[in-house]
Amino acid sequence: xxxxxxxxxxxxxxxxxxxxxxxxxxxxxxxxxxxxxxxxxxxxxxxxxxxxxxxxxxxxxxxxxxxxxxxxxxxxxxxxxxxxxxxxxxxxxxxxxxxxxxxxxxxxxxxxxxxxxxxxxxxxxxxxxxxxxxxxxxxxxxxxxxxxxxxxxxxxxxxxxxxxxxxxxxxxxxxxxxxxxxxxxxxxxxxxxxxxxxxxxxx
Numbered sequence: 401x402x403x404x405x406x407x408x409x410x411x412x413x414x415x416x417x418x419x420x421x422x423x424x425x426x427x428x429x430x431x432x433x434x435x436x437x438x439x440x441x442x443x444x445x446x447x448x449x450x451x452x453x454x455x456x457x458x459x460x461x462x463x464x465x466x467x468x469x470x471x472x473x474x475x476x477x478x479x480x481x482x483x484x485x486x487x488x489x490x491x492x493x494x495x496x497x498x499x500x501x502x503x504x505x506x507x508x509x510x511x512x513x514x515x516x517x518x519x520x521x522x523x524x525x526x527x528x529x530x531x532x533x534x535x536x537x538x539x540x541x542x543x544x545x546x547x548x549x550x551x552x553x554x555x556x557x558x559x560x561x562x563x564x565x566x567x568x569x570x571x572x573x574x575x576x577x578x579x580x581x582x583x584x585x586x587x588x589x590x591x592x593x594x595x596x597x598x599x600x601x602x603x
Contacts, residue, residue, distance in 0.1 A: 463591075
């Protein structure tokens, strides 16, 4: 009797454990499935309201002859202040470009180099910056936002430029974080591919 009682108790415990596991699996699945309930229009407005950020990015730049890979830390506080620190390749590591109120400072502590350029307002339009995409999208008359495979895609066509003919930003629908920014040329060939490994919006 004692033996069968132990077996029955063990079976009950196993069944109870399975029921608990099943409950948590279903709860977790439901959370992931539902994700964020914001509409596409709400997500678009959320991205358009981003005015500052910090990020670690991986950049692939493709030309007709070769492909180059870079890693950067970016910080954008406003239209008048941006900072970009090169992490790789080794030949660029440590190089920092700071733009503040029309003045660019390029420095590399590794080689003890520093150079200042005044009255240079164009760095903020650099296509490597998320805020440049946001400004371009906001002001474009040729733009689109769609949902594809659970990701939000915001795209627009800049002013005529054969190397920068279309830009697409991919956004995680659940976290609302940008994941990827791509720049295509007039032949629809990928020219710049930016992956956001870490990003913090509206810092």
